Amino acid sequence: MYSFSEITDPVAEKVKETWIKYLSMEYRFAARMRNAPESFLKKLFAVSSDPSIISFAGGLPDSNLIDVAGIRDSAACVLEEEGREALQYTTTEGYLPLREFIAERYRNRLGIAASAENIRIVNGSQQCLDIIGKIFIEKNDRIGIERPGYLGAIEAFSLYEPVIKSVDMNESGPDMEGFEKLVTDDKIKFFYGIPNFQNPTGRSYSYDARKQIGGIVGGSGSLFYEDDAFGELAFDLKPRMPVNKFAPENVITSGSFSKTVAPGMRIGWIMAPPEIISVFDTAKQAADLHSNFLCQKILDQYLRNNDYDAHLKRVVSVYHDNCMLMQDLLDDMTVAGITHTSPEGGMFMTAGLPKGLSSMKLFEDGIKNGVAVLPGIPFYAGDGGDDMIRLNFSNTSEENIKEGMNRLSEIL
Numbered sequence: 467m468y469s470f471s472e473i474t475d476p477v478a479e480k481v482k483e484t485w486i487k488y489l490s491m492e493y494r495f496a497a498r499m500r501n502a503p504e505s506f507l508k509k510l511f512a513v514s515s516d517p518s519i520i521s522f523a524g525g526l527p528d529s530n531l532i533d534v535a536g537i538r539d540s541a542a543c544v545l546e547e548e549g550r551e552a553l554q555y556t557t558t559e560g561y562l563p564l565r566e567f568i569a570e571r572y573r574n575r576l577g578i579a580a581s582a583e584n585i586r587i588v589n590g591s592q593q594c595l596d597i598i599g600k601i602f603i604e605k606n607d608r609i610g611i612e613r614p615g616y617l618g619a620i621e622a623f624s625l626y627e628p629v630i631k632s633v634d635m636n637e638s639g640p641d642m643e644g645f646e647k648l649v650t651d652d653k654i655k656f657f658y659g660i661p662n663f664q665n666p667t668g669r670s671y672s673y674d675a676r677k678q679i680g681g682i683v684g685g686s687g688s689l690f691y692e693d694d695a696f697g698e699l700a701f702d703l704k705p706r707m708p709v710n711k712f713a714p715e716n717v718i719t720s721g722s723f724s725k726t727v728a729p730g731m732r733i734g735w736i737m738a739p740p741e742i743i744s745v746f747d748t749a750k751q752a753a754d755l756h757s758n759f760l761c762q763k764i765l766d767q768y769l770r771n772n773d774y775d776a777h778l779k780r781v782v783s784v785y786h787d788n789c790m791l792m793q794d795l796l797d798d799m800t801v802a803g804i805t806h807t808s809p810e811g812g813m814f815m816t817a818g819l820p821k822g823l824s825s826m827k828l829f830e831d832g833i834k835n836g837v838a839v840l841p842g843i844p845f846y847a848g849d850g851g852d853d854m855i856r857l858n859f860s861n862t863s864e865e866n867i868k869e870g871m872n873r874l875s876e877i878l
């Protein structure tokens with residue numbers, strides 16, 4: 467915001483007048499915007515950019531692990547060899563060779579009968595959340611989500627005014643009785659879940675839970691939205707069986723290159739049954755015509771010219787070390803009564819706070835003392851979450867984890 471008192475020159479005077487006009491307007495926003503939770507992410511990004519604060523609150527991958535040189539070479543190659551095409555408009559579906567790369571990886575890595583035909587490229591997998599919300603949710607429709615669940619999904623779906631029903635996220639997946647009830651009694655349109663290294667808890671569904679979920683949604687009118695943003699970040703590099711395998715006709719899958727290659731490219735994908743893809747295309751075209759074509763081509767070139775698996779191995783090794791260190795230091799804090807989850811991959815874990823301690827208070831005290839943690843509240847579609855915090859271990863260093871945990875321990 468401008469500091470009006472310091473404005474002296476005439477152009478700035480005009481800007482000031484305009485701003486005063488803006489501020490006196492009452493815009494008639496759609497009622498659905500009142501249901502949108504206040505964006506916690508905005509506040510978060512503000513905190514993440516203050517260099518004096520050691521932040522475990524954000525959700526970024528480690529910038530040092532982005533292969534800038536490799537991406538630069540791929541960009542140069544694309545621009546040199548097919549620049550005019552890459553800078554043109556393209557089709558909504560996305561770049562076919564990139565979709566084929568994704569399909570082939572699904573087939574080879576997970577044994578899923580994937581084909582480029584039912585894969586679409588999106589501007590980050592966050593866009594899938596919005597479009598799936600748009601094409602499926604009518605006002606007051608029931609949908610399901612994990613409790614705690616990904617706050618970006620809660621934000622995206624809330625704009626379409628559903629009734630959000632949550633099911634506790636246990637060590638081995640969502641509470642199965644609760645899940646089944648949502649499908650059979652509430653007839654939810656879909657359940658949104660993250661079977662691999664969930665955001666925020668870092669927990670994963672067991673094989674049995676995946677199979678059971680497939681069995682419950684298969685043949686029902688409900689869908690399972692399988693967000694696999696972190697699936698490639700398993701510390702042991704081993705693939706986990708997707709729910710998709712057990713009920714492909716009832717599962718929408720999304721994936722992302724944000725956590726593995728570079729989030730700034732904004733490239734993710736959706737894989738879904740053809741009928742859903744066809745409706746998805748209509749909504750995607752209305753939203754943005756197509757995803758950034760230049761980045762799609764650069765990414766495709768990058769994936770073909772570099773050893774993607776070797777790159778993932780480097781990324782995962784750093785995240786694994788960071789995660790273990792953070793867990794060890796949290797274990798040393800047992801005096802304060804703190805508990806934590808034990809992720810097998812991904813970028814996040816959650817810590818349960820000692821009785822009576824509020825995560826909001828810890829957030830505020832943390833900021834004053836140079837360490838940021840993310841309160842659990844925005845991860846709950848209803849009440850709850852003030853007794854836990856989310857900790858990010860990907861975008862930090864060994865030194866910062868030690869110092870940050872030290873500061874946290876003192877505050878506790």
Ligand SMILES: Cc1ncc(COP(=O)(O)O)c(C=O)c1O
Binds near residue numbers: 592593693729732733
């Ligand atoms: C679980 C989950 N899904 C989706 C996204 C969106 O990521 P992107 O749009 O960069 O693919 C995120 C981002 O942090 C996430 O944590």
